[in-house]
């Protein structure tokens with residue numbers, strides 16, 4: 001028995017969403033996946049500026065650390081603050097002491113006049129916002145930043161943008177981090193990405209994916225339930241499966257317990273070892289997480305049959321790369337009260353913009 005684990009990896013996060021909790025109710029009722037995107041997330045990301053992005057990321061990173069998560073694979077969008085956004089997220093994570101691999105998620109859903117495009121099709125020409133998003137990924141990686149090439153999703157991009165993202169990723173020898181068939185509205189993603197996807201791509205969700213694509217697949221059980229998009233049945237997919245939170249915190253032990261409950265609902269013969277493997281697969285993308293040490297309040301951390309049913313375990317200390325960054329509820333590199341205060345100020349600014 002052991003109290004100790006390596007740091008956990010959250011394989012799909014949106015650090016920009018940390019300020020969203022408590023946001024004003026959407027102007028229109030949300031009745032399906034697309035209306036959730038249009039009324040909540042696409043309004044929110046359009047309102048972000050670099051100050052909001054920094055404090056949102058710092059808050060999200062500190063909450064990750066307090067959950068024993070030392071590595072975050074982030075997917076970012078802020079169409080009115082593209083340039084500098086990835087360096088801002090990286091700085092916030094560095095300040096807190098969390099490792100991050102980020103990306104700017106390009107899309108053609110914003111027209112060149114800054115309006116939501118009523119429809120995007122495979123023949124839609126690349127928007128200037130998508131071009132700037134690719135440039136942001138390119139320049140951040142060229143300056144030494146840890147990132148992938150981000151794409152929002154096939155259904156909000158023309159083929160020109162999908163191909164440009166794939167080509168840029170190949171030239172920089174990184175993967176593409178993309179939402180795939182999360183809702184039924186993206187059902188053509190498999191067809192459009194076949195031939196583009198590579199082994200180093202990070203495919204997120206795959207709930208309605210109708211064929212095999214190369215790449216690793218990230219399962220986000222809480223988000224899928226929250227958006228009522230259906231169950232991805234990850235145990236039936238041929239890809240290597242990883243676990244993510246899709247922006248609802250970064251508590252991987254909790255996400256794993258949720259993943260297990262949902263898995264068992266689908267197939268009662270399944271065991272906690274399946275989900276434990278999904279968590280472990282995160283180290284393929286972030287091997288450095290194994291250099292991080294989390295000491296837990298619970299002594300059977302090596303046994304998935306314990307952790308799948310134990311809801312109260314907490315990190316006592318977290319060391320990242322040999323440096324203690326968290327101990328007994330205290331953050332050692334940052335002033336957590338300042339982060340909470342500033343994040344609250346930025347959240348209020350954000351909510352004002354959303355109501356304006």
Ligand SMILES: [Zn+2]
Pocket residue numbers: 012013014075179204246247
């Ligand atoms: Zn996502």
